[in-house]
Amino acid sequence: GQSLEQPSEVTAVEGAIVQINCTYQTSGFYGLSWYQQHDGGAPTFLSYNALDGLEETGRFSSFLSRSDSYGYLLLQELQMKDSASYFCAVTPGNMLTFGGGTRLMVKP
Amino acid sequence: DTAVSQTPKYLVTQMGNDKSIKCEQNLGHDTMYWYKQDSKKFLKIMFSYNNKELIINETVPNRFSPKSPDKAHLNLHINSLELGDSAVYFCASSQSRGIYEQYFGPGTRLTVT
Numbered sequence: 001g002q003s004l005e006q007p008s009e010v011t012a013v014e015g016a017i018v019q020i021n022c023t024y025q026t027s028g029f030y031g032l033s034w035y036q037q038h039d040g041g042a043p044t045f046l047s048y049n050a051l052d053g054l055e056e057t058g059r060f061s062s063f064l065s066r067s068d069s070y071g072y073l074l075l076q077e078l079q080m081k082d083s084a085s086y087f088c089a090v091t092p093g094n095m096l097t098f099g100g101g102t103r104l105m106v107k108p
Numbered sequence: 109d110t111a112v113s114q115t116p117k118y119l120v121t122q123m124g125n126d127k128s129i130k131c132e133q134n135l136g137h138d139t140m141y142w143y144k145q146d147s148k149k150f151l152k153i154m155f156s157y158n159n160k161e162l163i164i165n166e167t168v169p170n171r172f173s174p175k176s177p178d179k180a181h182l183n184l185h186i187n188s189l190e191l192g193d194s195a196v197y198f199c200a201s202s203q204s205r206g207i208y209e210q211y212f213g214p215g216t217r218l219t220v221t
Contacts, residue, residue, distance in 0.1 A: 033208040042198060042212035043151065085149060091208045095141070095164050098151040 002026040004099030006088055011105045012078055020073045020102045022088035030091040032064050032071040037101070038084045046073070046086075078106050111135050112213035114199050120219045121189055128185045129216045131199030139163075139205045140182040142174060143198040145215070151198070157182055158205045186218075194220045 004024045012018040022032065031050035035043040049055055049064035049071060061074040075082055085101040112133045121127055133140060141164075142154040156164035157176040171187045182199060199213040 031208055037149075042214050043200075043210075044212070045209045048208045087151060089208070094205050095153050095156055095166075096208065096210060097153070101149045101151070 002090055002092055002097040004088055004090060004097065006086075006099045006102045008100065009103045009105070011107065013107050014078055014080060016078050017074065017076050018078060018104065020075075020086050020088075020104070022071050022073075022099055024069050024071075024088070024090050024099075026069075026090050026092045026097070028092035029066070030093070032062070033089045033091065033096065034060075034062055034073045035087045035089060035098070036084050037087065043087060075104070080106050080108070082106050112199055112201055112211050114197075114213040114216050116216060117214060118217050118219075120221065122221055123189055123191060125189050126185070126187045127189060127218070128183055129197055129199075129218075131182045131184070131213055133180055133199075133201040133211070133213075135201055135203075135211060137201040137203050137211070138179055139202045139207070140176065140179070141200040141202075141210065142182065142184050143200060143212075145196045145198060147195070155182075155184075156205070163205060189218075189220045191220050194218055 006022045033048045034046040037043045047062040059076045064071040083106045087101045089096040089098045139158045141156045145151045155174045160176045173185045196215045200210040202210045
């Protein structure tokens with residue numbers, strides 16, 4: 001089976017940098033994805049790491065260490081609109097298995 | 109222009125009733141999914157279809173029956189609704205099976221009273 005651990009809640013101020021960690025245990029692994037979900041909205045894809053290292057997309061970066069079964073999402077220059085839940089997900093095969101989500105609250 | 113659409117957006121019904129949720133995608137994707145998101149925001153896969161063929165059925169009660177008339181549509185029928193079925197149900201699609209980038213519909217909030 002698969003299990004993913006991520007903090008339930010993180011708070012940061014506007015303009016700051018925040019890191020959301022994710023550790024996983026899975027019987028098969030192809031990569032680690034990140035999704036963003038605003039309250040009342042649908043999950044939207046942010047990033048994917050199949051190989052070790054850092055992937056950067058604008059203000060967001062995602063990191064993966066396969067040997068440590070660990071990854072993180074880094075959000076820079078935080079904006080109020082970044083307040084949302086962030087989910088890591090593993091792809092062991094034909095499907096995505098999601099972590100419990102991290103609620104990010106950005107304060108002025 | 110909507111990529112993945114679901115109807116209805118809200119569904120309020122009584123225990124024991126039967127209801128359906130419809131999903132359509134216009135992205136030309138081969139694979140579609142149903143997810144359930146509970147009140148604690150856990151997002152769990154229920155079913156996956158690839159080109160109208162069921163490929164994932166994640167220990168979901170038999171009361172839930174998906175149907176895919178073509179690869180652009182995936183409907184979910186629920187019989188004998190129970191209180192515990194109250195959740196948000198999301199439809200999603202991806203270009204093919206096993207793809208990490210999935211496109212989600214707006215969700216259907218089901219409330220069973």
